[in-house]
Amino acid sequence: MELDAELSALAVQDDLPHDLVRRLLQHPSARRSAALLRRDLTDELIVEIIELGSVRTLAANSFVPAPIRARFAEHPEPAVRCAVASSVRDEPLGLLARLATDPDPSVRSFLAMNEHLPTELLACLARDSESSVRLSVIQRWRDAPxxxxxxxxxxxxxxxxxxxxxxxxxxxxxxxxxxxxxxxxxxxxxxxVPTPELAADPDSAVREAVAVHPDLPPGLRDLLAGDRDTFVRNAIAARADIPPALRERLVATIEPGSPSAEWILSFSRGTHTCPPPAPAPPNRSRQQAESLLAEAGL
Structure with a gap:
């Protein structure tokens, strides 16, 4: 693990003494990690993080005391208000309603994703004049009335x-x-209902949607197996009801133009592989932490 990554991991270690956390704040990536993820930031550490310029990251930390996060909702930088809006609770009462009328649409968009937002405010944001805000409501409110x-x-x-x-x-x-x-x-x-007209639509996205339809008749399935579009044929190859021989022939015709396209196509067929997650670094003793800080000149 590179030194920057080691310092960032150390900055969020649960039992790390506060004097070591303070020293880590002098390192930019470690400071951002501590500001975002630590649950035990003292008032003194919070003040120091703000003075060092990581207020936006700190504003996104839901474990920062509510009165401090409420002050961030008045910050002149929209990015800071966005960070608060994404997860803040209604403390003090009326904070969420105030954010719902923020002049910057990005703040209102982040607010729409806040799981603490009551439905009456979501309904207001669903009528927002900015399409980006309405789109955030769609992504967040799947059980909208x-x-x-x-x-x-x-x-x-x-x-x-x-x-x-x-x-x-x-x-x-x-x-x-x-x-x-x-x-x-x-x-x-x-x-x-899948129809021959939809299966012959000039828009390949429509034909691909037909290809993945759960009620696709065998005749239309076999028709789309010969589609000129790679993604349509790939969607047919991914179907559970396709004969194995036809699947093999289809896969042989699929030639992605790039590694990213190959990944997308294999993901659709369920044949992709992801690398295993990196193991979490072990907790360091104070002596080990001191040694790492010394190596970084902190």
Missing amino acids: DDVRRMLLTDADPGIRSGSVQAFAPPADLLPGLLADPATRAAAVAYA
Whole structure:
């Protein structure tokens, strides 16, 4: 492990004495780790972290006392307010409502992802004038009530409509319109009956959506096995109901243009492999910690 990584790991060691934590604050990456993850930061350490310029990272630490995080909600830098908005509780009462009216849309977007946000504020953010905020609501509020879903599924912004169909099962009366909308057609296929017209759609994303449909008839499956698009054929090769011989022939026709494309294709077929996670570093004794700090000149 490189020295910077070792110092960062040491900075979050649970039983590390505060005098050693203070010395680690002089190292940028170790300071960021301590500011973000330590649960036992004293007032003195918090002040020192702020003075050293890591207030944004500190603002994201949910173990920092509520009164201090509330002060961060008034910080002039939007990035600091974003960090607070993402996880702060409503302490003092009204803090979340104040953040919901922050002039910077990025702050409101981060607030929409806050698990402590009450539904009435989520509903307000679902009507936000900025599409980025509404998109955050879609990603966060998968169990939104019907009136909110309908509003987002019929939003004027095509990106919001597309994200909504991917997040929500659309009501039956909206499905024909969503299938007719180029922005939502591919995502809406999952809720429709696969047809030859959809399987022949000029948009490859629509044909790929048909290829993964759980109720795809064998005839359309075999038709899409000869599709000109690599990702459509790959989706057919990934199906559990495909004959093994056909799968082998399909895989032989799939030629990704890059390592990243190969990873995506193999992920879809369930044949990818991920490296094992790195083992957690062992806790260091005070003597070992002192030695590492000395090596870093701290």
